Amino acid sequence: MTINVVIAGPRGRMGTEAVKMVTNEPSFNLVACIDRKNDGEKMREYPNLSQQNIPVFESPEECFHTKKADVFIDLTVPEACFDHATLAIQNNIRTVIGTSGLTASQIEELTILSNNNQTGCIIAPNFAIGAVLMMQFSKMAAKYFPDVEIIEKHHDQKLDAPSGTAVKTVELIKETRTAKSQGRPDEEETMPGARGAEEEGIHVHSVRLPGHVAHQEVIFGSSGQTLTIKHDSIDRQSFMSGVKFAVEKVMDMNKLVYGLENILDI
């Protein structure tokens, strides 16, 4: 069976890799892309797409009404992603969301829409299997090490902070960790933000520097010992097997799943 795919964000860092993966995968067929810049001039930015005659739509409505798509992949920005995903699901097109930065209420809205429409949707905060395992290991460790801080490091063009991976890691840790405040109750920031963001006593620090791709350390501290769980994506190739897995998996789904850990055999 061939899976007809539409990708939003084909010029982006992730979109470029996803276009390559989908066009190289024999069981996938890239039927169209969605991009906010699609005039004749800008088409030169799509050498791969132009050669293969793959249309680029500015309007997601037009795309979903014109092209028969089985799966829609979004790799853009949260505001556009929410609108794209809503439209796709309303048009019964199964959806894979890699874009980070959706709010909890947007995720809740998409969950209701997907479940009511019985149209599968996967929101993957991180497609790299190593990152999914890092989050699961952190959830396991937090039961025994409730004192924990997260340092996530990304390239300096990233829009959202903390990363979607860090947000999801905090959520998973909260499932097993007994809530507590960490450090001294009277500690003081002499430079605002020095202790990072904080959720139920868990501190999250976001580093943005050129030279990074996507990295996270979850550091647990206890009496006389520390435990560090660390994952590094050193190339965006690391995400592509997860994107492929999600596209295949969502074909058999009729509800929304948030996090690949819920559909992987781990």
Ligand SMILES: NC(=O)C1=CN([C@@H]2O[C@H](COP(=O)(O)OP(=O)(O)OC[C@H]3O[C@@H](n4cnc5c(N)ncnc54)[C@H](OP(=O)(O)O)[C@@H]3O)[C@@H](O)[C@H]2O)C=CC1
């Ligand atoms: N889940 C995962 O494993 C991963 C998720 N990500 C996430 O994927 C998303 C994309 O990341 P990345 O590729 O690095 O970002 P880029 O900025 O490189 O790409 C985003 C693309 O989306 C386009 N875009 C912006 N607004 C719209 C719109 N309204 N309609 C259509 N297209 C639009 C941008 O166009 P323009 O250039 O004109 O702004 C750009 O081409 C981010 O949210 C990132 O956090 C990234 C890596 C892995």
Ligand SMILES: O=C(O)C1=N[C@H](C(=O)O)C[C@H](O)C1
């Ligand atoms: O923007 C990125 O690059 C990444 N975004 C995702 C996130 O916010 O966690 C996944 C990965 O960390 C790369």
